[in-house]
Amino acid sequence: MELMVCIKQVPGTSEVDIDEKTGVLKREGIDSKMNPYDLYALETAFRIREERGGTVKVISMGPPQAAAVLFESFMMGADDGILLTDRRFAGADVLATAYTLAQGIEKAGVPDIIVCGKQTTDGDTAQVGPEIAEFLDIPHVTNIRRIVAAEEKTVIVEMDMAETVEIMSVRYPCLISVEKNIYTPRLPSYKRKLEIGDREIIRLSLDDFSDRNELHYGLNGSPTQVLKVFPPAPNTDHDLVRGDSGHLAAYLFERLVERKFIRKDPV
Amino acid sequence: MKKLIIHHDRIDDPEKWVEICPFGALEVVDGKLEINAACKMCSICIKQGPKGAFESVETDISAVAKEEWKGVAVYVDHLEGNIHPVTYELLGKAGELARKLDHPVYALFSGSGIIRNAEKLRYYGADEIIVYDHPALEYFRIEPYAAVFEDFIIKRKPAIVLAGGTTVGRSLAPRVAARFRTGLTADCTLLEVRENTDLDQIRPAYGGNIMAHIHTPNHRPQFATVRYKIFPTPERRKEPSGTITRMQPAEERLKSRIDVREIRKKEQQMNLEDAEIIVVAGRGVKKKEDLLLIRTLAAALGGQTAATRPLIENGWADPRNQIGLSGRTVKPKMIITCGVSGSIQFVAGMQNSDYIIAINTDENAPIMKVAHLGLAGDLYEIIPRLLAKMTADPS
Ligand SMILES: Cc1cc2nc3c(=O)[nH]c(=O)nc-3n(C[C@H](O)[C@H](O)[C@H](O)COP(=O)(O)OP(=O)(O)OC[C@H]3O[C@@H](n4cnc5c(N)ncnc54)[C@H](O)[C@@H]3O)c2cc1C
Numbered sequence: 001m002e003l004m005v006c007i008k009q010v011p012g013t014s015e016v017d018i019d020e021k022t023g024v025l026k027r028e029g030i031d032s033k034m035n036p037y038d039l040y041a042l043e044t045a046f047r048i049r050e051e052r053g054g055t056v057k058v059i060s061m062g063p064p065q066a067a068a069v070l071f072e073s074f075m076m077g078a079d080d081g082i083l084l085t086d087r088r089f090a091g092a093d094v095l096a097t098a099y100t101l102a103q104g105i106e107k108a109g110v111p112d113i114i115v116c117g118k119q120t121t122d123g124d125t126a127q128v129g130p131e132i133a134e135f136l137d138i139p140h141v142t143n144i145r146r147i148v149a150a151e152e153k154t155v156i157v158e159m160d161m162a163e164t165v166e167i168m169s170v171r172y173p174c175l176i177s178v179e180k181n182i183y184t185p186r187l188p189s190y191k192r193k194l195e196i197g198d199r200e201i202i203r204l205s206l207d208d209f210s211d212r213n214e215l216h217y218g219l220n221g222s223p224t225q226v227l228k229v230f231p232p233a234p235n236t237d238h239d240l241v242r243g244d245s246g247h248l249a250a251y252l253f254e255r256l257v258e259r260k261f262i263r264k265d266p267v
Numbered sequence: 268m269k270k271l272i273i274h275h276d277r278i279d280d281p282e283k284w285v286e287i288c289p290f291g292a293l294e295v296v297d298g299k300l301e302i303n304a305a306c307k308m309c310s311i312c313i314k315q316g317p318k319g320a321f322e323s324v325e326t327d328i329s330a331v332a333k334e335e336w337k338g339v340a341v342y343v344d345h346l347e348g349n350i351h352p353v354t355y356e357l358l359g360k361a362g363e364l365a366r367k368l369d370h371p372v373y374a375l376f377s378g379s380g381i382i383r384n385a386e387k388l389r390y391y392g393a394d395e396i397i398v399y400d401h402p403a404l405e406y407f408r409i410e411p412y413a414a415v416f417e418d419f420i421i422k423r424k425p426a427i428v429l430a431g432g433t434t435v436g437r438s439l440a441p442r443v444a445a446r447f448r449t450g451l452t453a454d455c456t457l458l459e460v461r462e463n464t465d466l467d468q469i470r471p472a473y474g475g476n477i478m479a480h481i482h483t484p485n486h487r488p489q490f491a492t493v494r495y496k497i498f499p500t501p502e503r504r505k506e507p508s509g510t511i512t513r514m515q516p517a518e519e520r521l522k523s524r525i526d527v528r529e530i531r532k533k534e535q536q537m538n539l540e541d542a543e544i545i546v547v548a549g550r551g552v553k554k555k556e557d558l559l560l561i562r563t564l565a566a567a568l569g570g571q572t573a574a575t576r577p578l579i580e581n582g583w584a585d586p587r588n589q590i591g592l593s594g595r596t597v598k599p600k601m602i603i604t605c606g607v608s609g610s611i612q613f614v615a616g617m618q619n620s621d622y623i624i625a626i627n628t629d630e631n632a633p634i635m636k637v638a639h640l641g642l643a644g645d646l647y648e649i650i651p652r653l654l655a656k657m658t659a660d661p662s
Binding site for chain 2: 011084098125134156218220224225241262
């Protein structure tokens with residue numbers, strides 16, 4: 001069984017601030033970590049490997065320093081890592097990111113199952129997985145809350161819909177994205193760190209892909225563009241009341257009556 | 268299309284400038300500054316770097332013939348034909364956008380045995396309701412659903428496509444957007460259209476700390492998803508309008524490598540999104556037992572209770588009742604927050620509520636800037652007094 005997990009390095013904190021005058025992002029330091037949702041994707045792949053054997057590869061697109069998250073996944077138990085890194089990938093939106101990952105996956109060999117996390121913490125909301133599946137022309141299922149079984153030709157999964165749970169079988173090769181908490185992710189192990197030693201990661205650039213047209217990658221390959229960023233607008237209509245608790249409770253009571261949230265029965 | 272270029276002659280000390288990029292996209296390679304794949308095109312380097320060293324240049328990309336793409340389409344989200352209310356919200360927005368352009372509004376309705384429900388859509392301003400009704404579409408499986416979506420787009424060529432930020436919408440919209448090699452902006456909170464049909468899309472980014480204004484200048488159609496309860500529900504019209512068109516999907520496109528084996532209904536629970544009144548407990552509530560106070564107030568008002576993330580993490584409340592960026596988005600008629608500071612992530616999930624009341628001992632808490640009515644006081648004193656008034660009111 002060949003498994004591949006898409007992982008991403010994200011900023012270590014979401015505490016970003018913005019300079020109202022210049023519209024420029026202010027972020028203290030540039031510490032980063034693995035996207036927390038990806039830990040569940042990794043764990044899912046490890047569980048399937050434990051059941052059926054095989055290998056778990058990890059793949060990431062990012063700057064050279066994103067190699068850190070690949071090493072972290074080695075310490076959790078991943079077998080191989082591929083980093084797609086090239087300055088021509090810069091400025092990629094969802095489409096260009098998914099296309100780049102699909103090209104990398106194709107180059108590395110499309111596995112039986114590609115596992116993605118639910119979303120990333122730094123903005124992409126769960127779109128990259130389905131777009132990768134489209135580029136590879138394989139089926140995808142999102143919102144998976146349980147792997148029932150990985151069989152010979154199909155994986156049986158439980159998909160969490162708003163009002164129902166659907167149990168479906170999906171033929172290989174396929175892409176699945178898993179819910180947070182599907183399984184408890186294992187911790188990176190020091191013992192494994194020693195075993196890994198200086199395992200190499202595979203670095204691929206645009207020149208390694210089957211599609212080498214620069215216009216399909218990075219900013220050039222991104223249909224969406226960020227025009228600007230700005231702080232959220234505050235509400236302007238407010239009423240702040242101070243005083244002792246009796247007064248505050250009475251004031252609140254009056255407002256609730258006025259707005260008919262509390263009905264005063266006619267005497 | 269834009270591209271960043273670096274004028275190396277204007278940079279004397281490359282190492283010094285690596286730090287100005289908050290994304291770590293600047294690095295020194297062979298003594299020269301280079302931009303790597305982490306670049307988000309935020310333009311900070313242009314503004315904060317050495318004068319004239321970073322420049323954004325237009326690269327020549329052949330633009331689409333925008334006039335060939337007309338109409339605003341809404342994907343009808345449904346379960347066994349029962350239409351999800353986000354659909355009506357989107358139809359309301361679609362109508363607004365389409366009027367400005369003098370374009371038609373389309374509703375794309377695909378499923379099995381759903382035709383009887385199409386009539387309902389005629390009361391919300393769609394000019395044409397396009398129905399794909401076929402047994403292969405009984406369950407949501409990605410290939411046949413994407414195939415009929417594609418068929419619809421090829422036949423009607425809408426300039427804009429809106430889908431709900433639901434489980435189905437978030438899976439289907441990116442798949443179809445990728446098929447057309449076009450852009451998709453998720454979780455938009457504001458949409459406006461320009462005369463040239465370019466859609467201005469505003470969405471929260473980086474954990475809701477900032478808003479991003481996004482557009483798709485050279486591709487059509489422009490896809491956007493919007494969460495439930497972001498836009499208002501339009502009034503149901505008295506008279507139906509628009510036509511219903513049945514489309515015949517090509518059989519060979521409806522094959523799927525997915526088999527649905529079983530569907531289990533989840534135990535029916537009240538969705539927080541549907542509550543008209545919500546009382547929220549924050550960390551100002553000191554003990555799990557004290558939640559009784561919040562529940563009593565909610566019950567007295569005929570509402571639901573919810574909580575902020577720290578309380579969910581403590582295991583004090585059901586995760587389904589978390590409001591915020593990583594929880595639910597709600598838009599009730601009234602929301603009372605009790606001991607909630609009003610972090611950006613919490614506010615992202617409730618700021619569109621009709622009437623917001625905050626009870627907080629700290630009158631400088633951020634929630635007070637969001638609340639229509641802020642009470643600077645102790646929830647442990649105010650709520651019991653309010654409850655006493657509600658039960659003892661002599662009138
Ligand atoms: C990526 C990300 C996503 C997140 N998503 C969410 C989310 O979806 N939902 C969410 O809620 N949070 C979310 N958070 C966490 C969020 O940042 C805040 O930590 C959280 O909302 C704070 O909850 P709180 O207001 O209950 O607690 P606090 O911030 O601790 O505020 C408690 C408030 O209670 C007041 N208080 C204390 N005692 C009393 C009293 N007796 N009477 C009245 N007032 C009193 C205090 O003055 C204070 O303002 C997220 C964070 C991150 C980084």
